[in-house]
Amino acid sequence: MKNRVVITGMGVVAPNGVGLEEFETAIRNGQSGIEFYQELADLNFSCQIGGKPKISSEKLKNYFTDLQLRGLNSSGIIYGVIAGTDAWADAGLSKADEEAPDWDSGIIFGTGILGVDKFREAIHLIDAGKTRRLGSTSVIQTMASGISAYLGGILGCGNQVTTNSSACTTGTEALLMGFERIQAGKAKRMLVGSCSDHGPYVWGGFDAMRILPGNYNDTPQEAPGPLSALAAGFIPGSGAGALLLEDYASAKERGARIYAEVMGGEVNSGGQRGGGSMTAANSQAVQRCIKGAIENSGISANEIDAINGHLTGTSRDPVEIENWILGLDRKKENFPYINSLKGLMGHCLSASGSIECVASVLQLYKNFIFGNVNCEKLHPEISTLIASEKIPRKTIEIPLNIIAKASFGFGDVNGIVIFKKITE
């Protein structure tokens, strides 16, 4: 007998909103977090726009000690610690006491790369022959597992504490890894999520690949969104999302508020075969992932009310829609509602999966579907595949029961999770 897994807490640090309340308002009202950055212009970036969450130095003091703040130069750790700590508190949990950790709680908190600004500091010192000037925190701020290590120490978790990494699938994969651990009875609570650093040293490689739009530096908030006829590449973002997964019995026992149930999901890879590559998804793998997620969740494809897509705003958007049609065997008017957050906050890379999972669960819990922005004119291929009203351009209020969330990443890796409103 597998344990049921529910979500009892969430936290989010997104370019268009920090904290659940601010974030929900932003996605409901179509408030964009995309801005022009002079720093990128000075560095001759083609794309000089992006998304960074806004965190005041006052706010930082609520999450970090003065000692932790000394020399802290890892935006991913800042975002991840805030989102993770918030999710923990949102679930009504308190930090473990000084003497012993909470053995039943673990953390799987992913990232793509951590502490790039701190690493840059270190590289400059090392190249100048001043390695001894690095101080004690260079390692902990730049090791990939730095984010789960910081959270593990702040909260006092004694179960598995680790970091996963699978490019833009990271956050969704983390959720499914935590889900499986609770399902198997190995933990009662798993804090899952992901974070992504911001700035030129993370975004530069994508700019060099020429997959970011370069024509909207003067009008950042008008850059075409996913599903748009004009979509010309994704806008880079950053941030973190976190969800507290909990064994259903444990959540009931402590009377916790339950946002939704995780029914199941699937992760797989296209093996960079059959049309898949390091940067493009093998469509057959995506369809298998969709079908696998549905089967593992014990639902039928027709029960899915809405999809929160990966949909980044590149030429691959129509392919994703086609894969959903084949994976679900639903098209035109029979297709579920679909939306993408990336028009509002950019593609938050390794943080995207977790931030978008938070958005998906908020929609389910509060019965709304946020509107897709900057896609007034739909991509012509997409509009022949699915009915245009299935792509809301304005937020709609509607009862929802099941949402599917997908993330795809470089390396031809896929992750899909199915959320359902809780039933006793």
Add this chain to the structure above:
Amino acid sequence: MPEKEILEKLKAIVTPYVQNKEGLENFNENTDFLNDLKINSANLVDVVLDVEDEFNIEIDTESMNGMLTAGDAKNIILEKIK
């Protein structure tokens, strides 16, 4: 530089790293960084860097390893600024 002034500067330098603030109340030559102040041993390298900046000296690893108390640190500083 008077020894008293060195100790005062040392106290200010170690303060951010101290986990047992009570240990600071009676800060003197015998104050042990790890046992009395509960400074995380990994942070001792940061204390050393801050001391180097404050007194414009360089403290090698051997000297650092002998720097267990405020008095040890004071003596090392006195030696280096001579």
